[in-house]
Amino acid sequence: AQSVTQPDIHITVSEGASLELRCNYSYGATPYLFWYVQSPGQGLQLLLKYFSGDTLVQGIKGFEAEFKRSQSSFNLRKPSVHWSDAAEYFCAVGAGNTGKLIFGQGTTLQVKP
Amino acid sequence: EAGVAQSPRYKIIEKRQSVAFWCNPISGHATLYWYQQILGQGPKLLIQFQNNGVVDDSQLPKDRFSAERLKGVDSTLKIQPAKLEDSAVYLCASSLAGVGEKLFFGSGTQLSVL
Numbered sequence: 001a002q003s004v005t006q007p008d009i010h011i012t013v014s015e016g017a018s019l020e021l022r023c024n025y026s027y028g029a030t031p032y033l034f035w036y037v038q039s040p041g042q043g044l045q046l047l048l049k050y051f052s053g054d055t056l057v058q059g060i061k062g063f064e065a066e067f068k069r070s071q072s073s074f075n076l077r078k079p080s081v082h083w084s085d086a087a088e089y090f091c092a093v094g095a096g097n098t099g100k101l102i103f104g105q106g107t108t109l110q111v112k113p
Numbered sequence: 114e115a116g117v118a119q120s121p122r123y124k125i126i127e128k129r130q131s132v133a134f135w136c137n138p139i140s141g142h143a144t145l146y147w148y149q150q151i152l153g154q155g156p157k158l159l160i161q162f163q164n165n166g167v168v169d170d171s172q173l174p175k176d177r178f179s180a181e182r183l184k185g186v187d188s189t190l191k192i193q194p195a196k197l198e199d200s201a202v203y204l205c206a207s208s209l210a211g212v213g214e215k216l217f218f219g220s221g222t223q224l225s226v227l
Contacts, residue, residue, distance in 0.1 A: 004155075043116075106153075
């Protein structure tokens with residue numbers, strides 16, 4: 001069965017520091033992978049997605065993610081974090097042929113001044 | 114373009130009462146999803162519509178939850194009777210048809226069952 005694991009429930013980084021959020025997936029075929037961000041009281045906003053091709057994907061707000069098939073991972077990175085990046089981050093895999101997404105449990109990012 | 118609209122924004126009810134949520138997807142989006150997000154967890158799909166037909170309702174507790182999508186546009190999700198464990202944020206999302214399409218999410222309805 002398809003699944004997504006985000007090993008880190010909560011991460012704290014200092015403003016200006018680099019960030020990496022981990023995501024591991026389980027899926028039988030080539031996956032469609034997504035990262036979404038959710039600010040308090042808001043819906044989820046797409047940061048980036050991977051379908052095929054270049055394994056390094058660029059997204060909005062300076063985020064990027066790298067697909068590593070051998071490690072079943074799709075980690076999200078940002079070279080320099082801003083205080084406004086504090087939010088909940090969700091990794092998701094597109095399951096089957098219906099377009100539905102299966103989400104991980106999320107990682108809460110806290111940014112220290 | 115207008116986003117996915119949901120109402121109400123908040124709802125507080127007592128257990129065994131009924132409640133309904135409404136969603137208006139982005140115009141032209143054929144696919145509509147209802148997700149349940151319990152505090153501290155990722156969203157879990159309850160039901161997926163393609164136009165006005167159900168594609169996937171395998172995770173919907175059908176003894177108490179029901180959903181419909183009238184004329185392939187607006188959708189309502191109903192809970193009757195509500196249980197304490199139904200306390201969650203109910204997110205509606207829509208997308209153009211097809212695998213891998215970006216999902217656009219509404220702001221959600223936060224339900225508290227007392």
